[in-house]
Amino acid sequence: MVATHTNMTRTLMGVSASAKGGRKQNEDSVGFELIDDGAFAIVADGMGGGLDGKRFSERAVDVLGERLRAAPARDHSGLARGIAQVAREINGLRKSNPDYHVSGTTLVAAVFQQHEHHTDVVIANIGDSRAYKIPASGPAEQLTHDHIYAEHLIQTGIDSTEAYQHTQALRLTYALGDALNLDQVPHLYTPEPVRLAPDEFIVLCTDGVCKHLSPEQIAEIARSQPPEQAVNELVRAATAAGSKDNVSAVIVGYTYVKPKPSLILPIVGVIAILLIGLGGLSLWYRSVGAQSPGGLPGVAATVTPIATVATPLPPTSTPAVVGPQTSTPAPSVTLTPTHTPTNTPTPTNTSLPTNTP
Secondary structure, X not given: OOOOOOOOEEEEEEEEEEEXXXXXXXXXXXXXXXXXXXXXXXXEEEEOOHHHHHHXXXXXXXXXXXXXXXXXXXXXXXXXXXXXXXXXXXXXXXXXXXXXXXXXXXXXXXXXXXXXXXXXXXXXXXXXXXXXXXXXXXXXXXXXXXXXXXXXXXXXXXXXXXXXXXXXXXXXXXXXXXXXXXHHOOOOEOOXXXXXXXXXXXXXXXXXXXXXXXXHHHHHHHHHOOHHHHHHHHHHHHHHOOXXXXXXXXXXXXXXXXXXXXXXXXXXHHHHHHHHHHHHHHHHHHHHHHHOOXXXXXXXXXXXXXXXXXXXXOOOOOOOOOOOOOOOOOXXXXXXXXXXXXXXXXXXXXXXXXXXX
16 A cells, blocks of 8 residues: 655655664764755764774764765765765874774765655765665665675685685775775775665664674664664664674655644634633633632642653564674785685674774
8 A cells, every 4th residue: 555645745864873782882973964955874883992993983974974064966076075085084093193003984974865756865885884775675785885805805706605714804905094095995986876765765884783684684674663763673683683793873764744734723713712711711700709708619620640651662573693793803904815715614603803903
């Protein structure tokens, strides 16, 4: 059954959730903001350990947000200039302190330009945080490519199963903090704008979420409940599935708002009712006063307080699927060029290493 919306305005909305998950501290940062005829969403996964990772991810979100607010267009060019500025700033931050030599952050960002019947989305990604499109039915569609060594090996012709058996399979090949030549970063942007229909969503998330929930699970959670509940459920489900990392996500889609009706007629009606009521009260007062020398009889008011009930979030409704654990110890990785993968088994159900090298 297709729901229709009469006399309603369609607009973008975004909700986010972030938790420390299996880590002692949360080094992720997220952001969403409506701007003119569109919006932007950003998710960053800091590396470096302790407060260093948080400092880098927050700085990336802040700098890119500032650039996107000031961008004259909500398109690829505006996003590209913002990413270039972030890359310079984060590299400068790393150089500012010798202790930051392995610090950095991943980043995935989406810029939305709303049209009459759809929204165009341009996306950029550096690292292994991801963007998905959630269609009206079916599994989530991954829109970004992970910048990890296993994917690098696959691009050179290595079989994917063998590539993910490499000892450095899950280590980052690109991340903010390195002195990047952005022209050489593969799959930095989506080749064409992604079209978002009114019954679809965009999900951005860190690897703490996407490495532990399948595309089918992500789509089911995103569609099964309102976004403000679904985003919390994504974080909860990833943690329940065994994620030992920070877990963060943003869901962006449409919401419908009724135009505010005119208040003139309701106000006139209320005034008329009040006048009639006051006239009746005056007549009653005179009648009671004439019959009771003591004036108005006393009336005891009964007040029923409204109970405040805290409704907890629903428990995880989606069975957790444990995916391969991921490791992002540092954005700088000395890659081992080899076409002979090791016999190391694919990491499954193992604890995540910390981001501190």
